[in-house]
Amino acid sequence: MRPQFEYGDEVRVMRTVRNDGTFPGTPTGGVLIRRGAVGFVRDVGTFLQDQLIYSIHFLDENILVGCREQELQGADEPWVPSLFEFRDKVTPRIQLAVNGEVIAKPGDEGEVLKAFREAEDNVTYHVRFPGRTLQVPEKILEGLDQVSEGLDQETDEC
Known part of the structure; x- marks a missing residue:
């Protein structure tokens, strides 16, 4: 498994990230980062030896969140914003x-x-x-x- 993104890469989260119960201070199901937010890769690790997990620092929100590779794209890739998202x-x-x-x-x-x-x-x-x-x-x-x-x-x- 080779990571698509490296330390320092600027990335965009493609779907809203919600608390799965492991993030303190936010209720389970609560929004951590909204789709479209841009952050920087701080670390790359694995989960269950078959999933890449990136620690992304979202500067505007001042939060560090773990994201799966399929939830990310390069910040310079085309992005179409929308007004609403899942569960709205x-x-x-x-x-x-x-x-x-x-x-x-x-x-x-x-x-x-x-x-x-x-x-x-x-x-x-x-x-x-x-x-x-x-x-x-x-x-x-x-x-x-x-x-x-x-x-x-x-x-x-x-």
């Missing part, structure tokens, strides 16, 4: 229907299952709404936290 709660900006059957309307909660990043202007997601999973373009989704913030602002103005 979203709602459609418009009513969504399949063959005339309404699946979700604005305010209904959906959960992002997967992001597809073909191009910056063509990011889509698999979103699970109650009873159905749909592939939905990013431009017609908004985060539920954004919706509640907007409602809070409207309430403050009244």
Whole structure:
């Protein structure tokens, strides 16, 4: 096994890294590093003799996290950012229907299952709404936290 990255290489994490219960001070399942963050390789080791594990120092977050090789790419490789990621709660900006059957309307909660990043202007997601999973373009989704913030602002103005 030869490592793809070496000490000092600048890398980007390709998926959000969550605490598996081994990182102190963060609840299990809590986000450690968001997808797209850039850090530097501090060390390379192995796990169970068949997986390379990199210690990555994310300077902006001031955190050292272990990442598997398949979770990383070179920082200079093409990267398409997206607004949402796995487990994010979203709602459609418009009513969504399949063959005339309404699946979700604005305010209904959906959960992002997967992001597809073909191009910056063509990011889509698999979103699970109650009873159905749909592939939905990013431009017609908004985060539920954004919706509640907007409602809070409207309430403050009244």
